[in-house]
Amino acid sequence: xxxxxxxxxxxxxxxxxxxxxxxxxxxxxxxxxxxxxxxxxxxxxxxxxxxxxxxxxxxxxxxxxxxxxxxxxxxxxxxxxxxxxxxxxxxxxxxxxxxxxxxxxxxxxxxxxxxxxxxxxxxxxxxxxxxxxxxxxxxxx
Amino acid sequence: xxxxxxxxxxxxxxxxxxxxxxxxxxxxxxxxxxxxxxxxxxxxxxxxxxxxxxxxxxxxxxxxxxxxxxxxxxxxxxxxxxxxxxxxxxxxxxxxxxxxxxxxxxxxxxxxxxxxxxxxxxxxxxxxxxxxxxxxxxxxxxxxxxxxxxxxxxxxxxxxxxxxxxxxxxxxxxxxxxxxxxxxxxxxxxxxxxxxxxxxxxxxxxxxxxxxxxxxxxxxxxxxxxxxxxxxxxxxxxx
Numbered sequence: 001x002x003x004x005x006x007x008x009x010x011x012x013x014x015x016x017x018x019x020x021x022x023x024x025x026x027x028x029x030x031x032x033x034x035x036x037x038x039x040x041x042x043x044x045x046x047x048x049x050x051x052x053x054x055x056x057x058x059x060x061x062x063x064x065x066x067x068x069x070x071x072x073x074x075x076x077x078x079x080x081x082x083x084x085x086x087x088x089x090x091x092x093x094x095x096x097x098x099x100x101x102x103x104x105x106x107x108x109x110x111x112x113x114x115x116x117x118x119x120x121x122x123x124x125x126x127x128x129x130x131x132x133x134x135x136x137x138x139x140x141x
Numbered sequence: 142x143x144x145x146x147x148x149x150x151x152x153x154x155x156x157x158x159x160x161x162x163x164x165x166x167x168x169x170x171x172x173x174x175x176x177x178x179x180x181x182x183x184x185x186x187x188x189x190x191x192x193x194x195x196x197x198x199x200x201x202x203x204x205x206x207x208x209x210x211x212x213x214x215x216x217x218x219x220x221x222x223x224x225x226x227x228x229x230x231x232x233x234x235x236x237x238x239x240x241x242x243x244x245x246x247x248x249x250x251x252x253x254x255x256x257x258x259x260x261x262x263x264x265x266x267x268x269x270x271x272x273x274x275x276x277x278x279x280x281x282x283x284x285x286x287x288x289x290x291x292x293x294x295x296x297x298x299x300x301x302x303x304x305x306x307x308x309x310x311x312x313x314x315x316x317x318x319x320x321x322x323x324x325x326x327x328x329x330x331x332x333x334x335x336x337x338x339x340x341x342x343x344x345x346x347x348x349x350x351x352x353x354x355x356x357x358x359x360x361x362x363x364x365x366x367x368x369x370x371x372x373x374x375x376x377x378x379x380x
Contacts, residue, residue: 108244128148
């Protein structure tokens with residue numbers, strides 16, 4: 001499952017962010033899962049715990065806070081703003097599978113409900129984002 | 142801290158087993174970049190080089206047409222696995238999009254590139270060939286930004302329409318200090334030495350002139366026929 005690769009990217013990005021911020025023990029890793037990519041929250045949480053390096057002291061106390069984010073589109077042609085239920089992407093078929101791997105392929109299948117344009121921006125809820133990390137600097141180190 | 146795109150954190154990891162990354166690029170459309178990129182990969186694979194081919198022309202992918210690759214979803218495990226085609230590890234949005242058009246603005250193309258870089262499991266490769274979209278736009282700038290080990294192989298031809306854009310590309314790549322494999326002339330006709338002259342003027346390696354090949358169109362999609370074409374014979378060996 002390719003969720004593991006995305007989870008791996010979150011953990012590595014969190015470690016990089018911790019190093020940049022001088023954090024030696026990460027307490028929380030806050031992640032958003034965008035609706036468009038159709039990644040199940042529970043599955044992604046499992047993926048995160050699967051890829052976390054167990055021996056890394058920076059992650060010994062780390063907890064994941066995973067929240068879902070609804071997708072919103074904004075049409076460049078007519079200005080209409082709309083959501084997932086307004087577009088016709090076959091979630092269970094090849095279209096949904098393609099968008100699951102590459103959310104930008106929504107431009108191949110989704111159309112503005114007002115003017116049928118494929119020229120839209122995905123303004124939120126696209127895929128996986130690392131919102132923030134929380135932690136502390138261990139002075140003993 | 143602000144919101145972070147986690148995908149950039151793993152790009153170098155995903156390409157850790159790749160020795161060389163060569164972007165086959167050209168500043169105009171229709172000069173044969175996809176054919177050169179695909180047959181460069183085929184030629185390398187035939188000589189036992191471990192090679193990958195990544196079609197980055199997201200809005201008009203065509204390497205699968207050149208090589209006759211099936212369009213089917215890649216296998217999924219810890220990421221997605223490239224298809225194996227004629228000894229080449231191959232990735233393309235065409236494997237996902239079917240017959241649908243893929244209209245992408247620049248930001249969307251950048252996101253698609255990052256997503257595929259983050260989830261594609263390239264095996265250990267001697268060379269990864271990137272088939273770049275035409276021009277000096279988002280995807281070309283993205284690979285320069287994201288892939289510090291990138292080298293460009295610039296394709297041009299002797300048309301005055303193309304020469305001007307080749308000159309601009311050479312100037313930009315020198316300014317950005319992108320390593321160059323060299324400049325390759327494709328679809329050569331007549332006696333023009335303009336591309337070779339440009340290479341000399343810009344102090345990049347001239348990789349030769351591939352003559353215009355009337356048989357190429359018929360050969361598309363069939364590896365055995367492609368191996369008889371002038372492009373296959375004329376792509377550089379990278380030795």
